[in-house]
Amino acid sequence: MSEPQKNSVELRDVHLSFDEKEILGGVSLSVPSRSRLVVLGQSGGGKSTLLRLILGLLKPSAGEILFNGLKVNRMGRLRLNRMRQKIGMVYQYSALISSLSVRDNLALPLEELTSKSRSEIDQLVDEKLALVGMSEVRDKMPAELSGGMRKRIGLARGIIMDPELILYDEPTAGLDPVISAVIDELIISLSEKIGATSIIVTHEMGSAFKVATQMAMLYKGKIIACDTPENFKASTDPVVAQFIAGDTQGPILQSTPS
Amino acid sequence: MFGPWSAIRTSLQHLSSVVWLLIDTIQEMGDRVVRGRMPFRLSIFFAQTDRTGVGSIGLVSLVSFFIGLTMALLTGYQLQTFGQEQMVPGLVAISFTRELGPLMTGIMVAARIGAAYTAELGTMVVSEEVEAIEAMGIGPLRFLVGPRVLAVFLLLPCLVVVSNFTAMVGAALISRWAFDTSVHHFVHAALESMLIRDIIAGTVKSFLFGLIIGLVACYKGLSVRGGAAGVGAATTQSVVTAITVVIAFDTLCNIVLVALFNS
Numbered sequence: 001m002s003e004p005q006k007n008s009v010e011l012r013d014v015h016l017s018f019d020e021k022e023i024l025g026g027v028s029l030s031v032p033s034r035s036r037l038v039v040l041g042q043s044g045g046g047k048s049t050l051l052r053l054i055l056g057l058l059k060p061s062a063g064e065i066l067f068n069g070l071k072v073n074r075m076g077r078l079r080l081n082r083m084r085q086k087i088g089m090v091y092q093y094s095a096l097i098s099s100l101s102v103r104d105n106l107a108l109p110l111e112e113l114t115s116k117s118r119s120e121i122d123q124l125v126d127e128k129l130a131l132v133g134m135s136e137v138r139d140k141m142p143a144e145l146s147g148g149m150r151k152r153i154g155l156a157r158g159i160i161m162d163p164e165l166i167l168y169d170e171p172t173a174g175l176d177p178v179i180s181a182v183i184d185e186l187i188i189s190l191s192e193k194i195g196a197t198s199i200i201v202t203h204e205m206g207s208a209f210k211v212a213t214q215m216a217m218l219y220k221g222k223i224i225a226c227d228t229p230e231n232f233k234a235s236t237d238p239v240v241a242q243f244i245a246g247d248t249q250g251p252i253l254q255s256t257p258s
Numbered sequence: 259m260f261g262p263w264s265a266i267r268t269s270l271q272h273l274s275s276v277v278w279l280l281i282d283t284i285q286e287m288g289d290r291v292v293r294g295r296m297p298f299r300l301s302i303f304f305a306q307t308d309r310t311g312v313g314s315i316g317l318v319s320l321v322s323f324f325i326g327l328t329m330a331l332l333t334g335y336q337l338q339t340f341g342q343e344q345m346v347p348g349l350v351a352i353s354f355t356r357e358l359g360p361l362m363t364g365i366m367v368a369a370r371i372g373a374a375y376t377a378e379l380g381t382m383v384v385s386e387e388v389e390a391i392e393a394m395g396i397g398p399l400r401f402l403v404g405p406r407v408l409a410v411f412l413l414l415p416c417l418v419v420v421s422n423f424t425a426m427v428g429a430a431l432i433s434r435w436a437f438d439t440s441v442h443h444f445v446h447a448a449l450e451s452m453l454i455r456d457i458i459a460g461t462v463k464s465f466l467f468g469l470i471i472g473l474v475a476c477y478k479g480l481s482v483r484g485g486a487a488g489v490g491a492a493t494t495q496s497v498v499t500a501i502t503v504v505i506a507f508d509t510l511c512n513i514v515l516v517a518l519f520n521s
Binding site for chain 2: 052055057077078080081082083084085087089091093095096097098108109112113161
């Protein structure tokens, strides 16, 4: 008999409000270890907020968030910092440190958080840059790179510490189809190679179905569906079906928040 | 609702946030030290000291030179009518070591460095760089705030020494030209009239002003909301707040000193 799968991340009835405006109204979600969960949902629906809650960058108004069984929302600043070292975050707009070169951006967490020597750090930086096909820009500044290049560097930085959990905020948005496919394959190979759990927030349906082992739909501050990609595709839920098909007719536009 | 109570409440909220910023920064740096690591990158600290200290020498020297010169000239002419122009060196020396040196340097550093810190950190907030540093578990307070605040805290007293010296040079030169006071006599009279208490008061104030300017600038920078317009607004607020708080704190220090030492 196989061992029950451990959850890497768990959200239990998470609520979040900003200035009396409810962003999340009771999100419950379990993300098994080594899985790749794609979170779908409307723009401004709270998907990126979900990632920030998992990282402990935001505190929920109510509910619990667990990472490896530890309550993230109960942690103090110093414990959070230690927990975050096990998580890699890939930002929508890369969020590279503009005053540091590509090499220094990637080396930053290694230099600050590990005792590795300079040669070990350089080796790791070269390895990750090669992984995203960006070895030639090692000594360039972020301002000298295109959006797609920055995104790949951001991805390389997100995985430099070999994290247990990788959070992707729109990893392929605004990229050409070829680079998008490269990033998708990278997400899959990373999760298989280093055994990391991945949570991917995206609007790109092609990418979503390619990388997901599990999908969730966030709608009106709640997870209304969480299933395998196959079941998602066959879903009869009108919201899920409309979102996947990209139809203009259906419940989503009728109730879009102003 | 607007009114004095609302303003007081907002000010107290900001004050408490600044105090927490200091406490959290010390806590993050302390945690690093306990783990046997440097609290921040020395390269960042030295870059900031270079920018704050060396980079401000020109401005501080020039402004202080002119203020010292003007002060000596105007007070000298008034004192000359009573035949008391020999008091000019003492007057400039005491005014600068105890009051004008720290105050003027504080204002200049708040405008030059405080604005730069706020704009820099604010831009980093807007482009999610600060969040990325936090998300990596690096601790943005010890990494970004620690070296900046420490640089202004330690370098402001050094700049005050430069300010005092150049003001005396300006005053000595104008006294030589306008009142026929020799430089030798000027230096002798200035040293005679300076009290160790005034020098200590000026030095203590300089450290405190440095701390205030650094904390206010970093707090305003990290609180930026709303893109480029937010960065601009925060930078203005940072300079205005830092200068106001420095002047208010200077007044408070003077009241305390007068109450304690009756001088």
